[in-house]
Amino acid sequence: MPEHEPWLTALFNDHLAGVANAVLALFGQKTVERPWSTALATEILVVAIIVLFFAFLRSRLSMDRPGKLQQSVEVIYEFLYTQSEEQVGHAGPQHLVLFGTLFIFILCCNLIGIIPAFESPTMSPEVPLGCALVTLGYYNFMGVREHGVGKYLAHFAGPIWWMAPLMIPIEIVSHLARPLSLTVRLFANMYAGEQVTLAFLGVTYLVAPAIFMGLHVFVSFLQAYIFALMAMMYVNGAVAHDH
Amino acid sequence: MNTKLFLLLAAMLIFASPIFAQTPISGADEIGKWVAITSGFSMAIASGLCGLAQAKAVASSAEAMARNPGASAAIRFALLLGLILIESLALYTFAIIIVKVKVGG
DSSP states (O other): OOOOOOHHHHHHHHHHHHHHHHHHHHTTOOOOSSOOOHHHHHHHHHHHHHHHHHHHHHHTOOSSSOOHHHHHHHHHHHHHHHHHHHHHOTTGGGGHHHHHHHHHHHHHHHHHTTSTTOOOGGGSTHHHHHHHHHHHHHHHHHHHHHHOHHHHHHGGGOSSGGGHHHHHHHHHHHHHHHHHHHHHHHHHHHHHHHHHHHHHHHHOOSHHHHHHHHHHHHHHHHHHHHHHHHHHHHHHHHHOOOO | OHHHHHHHHHHHHHHTGGGGGSOOOOSHHHHHHHHHHHHHHHHHHHHHHHHHHHHHHHHHHHHHHHHOGGGHHHHHHHHHHHHHHHHHHHHHHHHHHHHHHHHHO
16 A cells, blocks of 8 residues: 655645656656655755745845844854854855755755654655765865865875875775765654654654654754754865865 | 572573474564564664763763863863764664664565
8 A cells, every 4th residue: 555645745746747757767767657755845845945035035135224034044144154164264154055055954854844744855865865975075076176186185095105005995984984974864863753753642642742843853953053064074174284 | 699680680591491492484574573673672772872972971071061161162062063973873773773674574
């Protein structure tokens, strides 16, 4: 028996199945009957909400008389700015594009799962994997752009040159473990939060699940911050100049 | 006292021996039963050790904040970072359990 689809996914599948199947056919994959997955449909909704919010904010921006919305968003911006300056150094805020996007996207993805009719996109392992792979590509690209290809790869050999045959496999494995840990941390936290709430919903019905949903909100904020912070640390490791 | 505990444990284990007379089940169902048992134990061990490690982190950071309230911000940052990284270790075990439960059926 197919599991019950959330209404948003059913909406996408009923009306836009052709679009998704066309994209699948473009890449040589088999077409499926109901191609949209819940994660993808909810992700698109999250992106639409974020874009509309910032478009609305953009129309309200003012230098002389900032309104409440602008000041609240400025708090978030200041927070990310100071964190990136602290972690990456003076040129940190250049990378605020990635850090801010990761933080806000992952935060909104996590929080949309609290609303009863929706499911967090970050609950499916693909979405955190996507964010982690983007981070991996970004920090390596920034490292290459800063140091040049040869010097950046020479960093893998470690400080002492004759330990390079030992250091290089260790460094490669640790670099590959970074997106793995980012993915599993975010996915498992969100999945476990939902499963715990469901488990308590099966047992009792008002207070205990609500407490766990509150914990889940707190964990959502923390996990979004940690993902962005880890990205900052990796960019710092790639871009920093040792004196 | 320790001898008594040891004898009690040995008696409990010996009294459990009739379980070896159970007829074995074959096929994928057996894997499912093993997964059910071992996932419980592994998650319990992972969560217990994670709890111990986080307790140590929180205890030392609380003490450090009490000694040096001026450095509270930095200590709080290090505390949060450490707690999240330790938490993620327990969650790796959970992720493996999810993978095995989905595969084992």
